[in-house]
Amino acid sequence: MKGIFSALLVPFDENGTIKEQGLREMIRQNIDKQKVDGLYVNGSSGENFMMTTEQKKDVFRIASEENNGQVKLIAQVGSINLHEAVDLGKYATELGYDSLSAVTPFYYPFSFEEIKYYYETIINETNNKMIIYAIPALTGVSMSLHQFDDLFQNEKVIGVKFTDGNFYLLERLRKKYSNKLIYSGFDEMLIYGAISGVDGAIGSTFNINGKRAKQILSLCQEGNVSKAYDIQHVTNDLIEEILDLGLYQTLKEILKMTGIDAGVCKEPFEAFNPDKLEKVRKLVSTFDL
Template identity: 65%
Template sequence: MKGLYSALLVPFDEEGNILESGLRQIIRQNIEEQKIDGLYVNGSSGENFLMNTIQKKKVFEIVKDEAGNEIKLIAQVGALDLKEAIELGQYATELGYDALSAVTPFYYPFNFEEIKYYYDAIIEATGNDMIIYSIPALTGVNLSIQQFDELFKNEKVIGIKYTAADFFLLERIRKAFPDKLILSGFDEMLIQAAVSGVDGAIGSTYNINGRRARQIFNLAKEGNIQEAYERQHETNDIIEQVLALGIYPTLKAVLSTKGIEAGSVKRPLAPLDDDSLEKVKELVSKYNL
C-alpha cells in the first residue's frame, strides 16, 4: 500500500449529479498521465461530505469498474452515522477495494473510547484493513501517540493518513511504529514528510501535479534534498495560487482545460467566475499542467 495516491476529484453537473463519463476521464488521466500508484476515493477532495449514501456508492462502483486492478484503491467510508460508515465499508470491501479509511468522528466532542469503538465496529463488520484518517484542522480531533498505539493494537489498523503539520508527532509515530503505513496528507509539505520517513502520500493536487510530486518524493528519499526543494518550491507556487482561487473548483478547471469533463463543484461550494477562469488558464500555461 506504499506510494503516491491522488485524492480523487468527483465531477458534478449544476444539479449536483455525478458526471460518470467525466469521473472515468479523471481516473484515466490519474493513471496514464500522472502515473499515480493509487486512488483515495470519497475523501475531502471528492466532496464526500456533500454527497448522500447512494452517490458515495456510485463513486465507489465507477472507480473500481474503471481502475480495476491497475492501481491500489482506498475507500474513505467515514461518516457521523456509524451505520452508514459500516454500510459503505461493506460495499467497498465487496467491490474489492484494497483497504478502507475513515476520518475520525467529528463535530461532537467524542472521547477516545468512542473513537476507538467507531473504528473497531467498522473493521469488525467489514473484515477489511483500516487506515486512520487524521486531519485535526477539520475535525478538531488530535490523537496522541498513546492513542495511536491503542488503535494499532487492532491488527487490521494498518496505518494512518496523516494530514497534520505536527512533524514532531510524525517523527515519534514513525519511530514507535516502523511497520505501520504512514501516508502524508499535506501536498505543500511533501518533502518534509518524505524526509521524516513516510511511506507515501495522498494529495488532491496530484490530480494535476502528480508527476512533480513523484519527483519530490523520489529525490527526497534518495537524499537529493536541494533538488527536491526546488521541485517543492515550484509545486508550492502552484498550490498557493490554487488555494487563493479555491482548491476544488480550480483543480477541476485545470482538468477542464485539458479537455476532461471535470464538471463543477457541489453546492453550496461555489464555481469559479470568469476572471478566476482566466487565471486558471495562465496557471496551466505557466507550469505546463
C-alpha cells in the same frame, strides 16, 4: 500500498448529479498521465460529506470499474453516521478495495473510547484493513502518541493518513511503527513528510501535479533533498495560486482545459468566477497534463 495516491476529485453537474463519464476521465488522467500509485476515493477532495450514500457507492463502483486493478484503491468510508460508514465499508470491500480509510468522527466532542469503538466496529463488520484519517484542523480531533498506540494494536489498522503539521508526533510514529503505513496529507508539506520517512502521500493537487509529487518523494528517498526542495518550491508557488482562486473549483477548471468533463463543485461551494479564467489558462501550462 506505498507511493503517491490522488485524493480523487468528483465532477458534478449544476444539480449535484455525478458526471460519470467525467469521473472516468479523471481516473484515467490520474493513472495514465500522472502515473499515481493509487487513488484515495471519497475523501474530502471528492466532496464526500455532501453526497448521499448512493452517490458515494456510485463513486466507489465507477472508480473500481475504471481502475480495473491497475493501481491500489483506498476507500474513505468515514461518516458521523456509523451505520453508513459500515454500509459503505462493506460495499467497498465487496468491490475489492485494497483498504478502507475513515476520518475520525467529528462535530460532537467524542471521547477517545468512542472513536476507538467507531474504528473497531467498521473493521469488525467489514473484515477489511483500515487506514486512520487524522485531520485535526477539520475534525477538531487531535490524537496523542498513546492513543495512536492503542489503535495500532489492532493488526487490521495498517496505517494513518497524517494530515497534521505536528512533525514531532510524525517522527515519533515513524520511529515506533516501522511496520505501519504513514501517508503525508498536506501537499504543500510533502517534503517534510518525505524527510521524516513517510511511505507515501495522499493529496488533492496530485490530480494534476502527481508527477512532481512522485519526484519529491523519490528524491528524498534517494537522499537528494536539495533537488526535492526545488520541486517543492515550484509546487508551493502553484498551490498558493490555486488556493487563491479556489481549490476544488480551480482544479476542475484546469482539468476542463485539458478536455476532461470535470463539472462543477457541489453547493454550497460557490461557482467558479469566470473572470479568473485567464489566470487558470496561465496555470495550465505549468502542469504536465
